[in-house]
Amino acid sequence: MATRSYGSIRIVAEARREPLIPSAVMGMLIFVFLEAMMFAGLISAFAIIRSGAAIWPPPGQPRLPIEETAVNTAALLLSGVLLFLAHRRFQTDRASAQQPLIFSILLGVFFVVFQGVEWVALIRQGLTLTSSSLGSFFYLIVGMHALHAVIALGLLGYTLVRLRRGWLAQSQLAVAEVFWYFVVGLWPILYGVVYL
Amino acid sequence: MRVLLGLAIVAVVAVLWPEAASACASCIASRGEEVATAFIVTTGFLTFLPLAMAAGFFWYLRRRLRKLRQLAQ
Numbered sequence: 728m729a730t731r732s733y734g735s736i737r738i739v740a741e742a743r744r745e746p747l748i749p750s751a752v753m754g755m756l757i758f759v760f761l762e763a764m765m766f767a768g769l770i771s772a773f774a775i776i777r778s779g780a781a782i783w784p785p786p787g788q789p790r791l792p793i794e795e796t797a798v799n800t801a802a803l804l805l806s807g808v809l810l811f812l813a814h815r816r817f818q819t820d821r822a823s824a825q826q827p828l829i830f831s832i833l834l835g836v837f838f839v840v841f842q843g844v845e846w847v848a849l850i851r852q853g854l855t856l857t858s859s860s861l862g863s864f865f866y867l868i869v870g871m872h873a874l875h876a877v878i879a880l881g882l883l884g885y886t887l888v889r890l891r892r893g894w895l896a897q898s899q900l901a902v903a904e905v906f907w908y909f910v911v912g913l914w915p916i917l918y919g920v921v922y923l
Numbered sequence: 924m925r926v927l928l929g930l931a932i933v934a935v936v937a938v939l940w941p942e943a944a945s946a947c948a949s950c951i952a953s954r955g956e957e958v959a960t961a962f963i964v965t966t967g968f969l970t971f972l973p974l975a976m977a978a979g980f981f982w983y984l985r986r987r988l989r990k991l992r993q994l995a996q
Contacts, residue, residue: 745991747984747987747988747991748984748987756980760973760976760980763972763976764969764972764973767968767969767972768969770965770968771965771968771969774961774964774965775958775961775962775965777961778957778958778960778961779955779957779958779961
């Protein structure tokens with residue numbers, strides 16, 4: 728508590744300390760840690776099943792689209808870069824953060840839609856959830872990631888709305904960033920483990 | 924004292940030769956060397972990932988604390 732006197736007026740102000748990490752960001756970090764462990768478990772299970780298989784991919788199963796997904800991976804990584812740019816701009820001129828944020832969301836949407844198209848093609852070729860261990864793990868791991876991507880895109884969309892209305896706080900942007908960077912950072916690992 | 928010494932020897936044997944002590948589930952359950960290697964690698968991965976994440980988090984906290992202190996000065 729700090730007090731200061733200006734003539735007959737006495738001002739009493741409570742000294743507020745800035746938290747080391749905003750509570751919302753801390754909550755998101757804990758959530759992301761938990762999700763990282765869940766994906767680590769899935770990756771481990773997949774690695775053990777794959778190492779035990781004599782032939783991989785299992786006979787009669789299609790080859791995963793490596794080249795097309797590489798393009799999709801690049802789009803997702805670019806989306807992460809654009810979000811970082813939005814963060815930098817937000818610190819200096821809030822309004823200028825809109826453009827990179829919009830493009831970041833659009834690239835994220837492109838990634839999810841492209842994945843959907845890829846899934847339809849793979850199902851037509853015979854790779855289903857029950858066709859083989861590859862199919863089971865592919866749809867489980869990639870599907871879980873896609874689910875996270877969709878939820879993160881919703882959060883980014885909400886962040887954009889708040890930014891446009893001028894209500895966005897730094898910590899709210901940071902929450903969306905943590906989740907999106909997790910989705911973006913995890914994907915190259917999944918691509919390397921599942922596709923390659 | 925002898926009992927303690929005996930227990931210590933058993934513990935050392937279990938740690939150094941898990942297969943002899945049937946104490947390594949992954950060594951016994953795995954079929955072939957590749958699967959055993961995968962079990963060991965993934966066990967290491969799952970053990971060290973949370974430690975690495977916690978270390979990264981504390982490193983970030985320390986960096987942020989330093990920054991805030993510099994701003995306060």
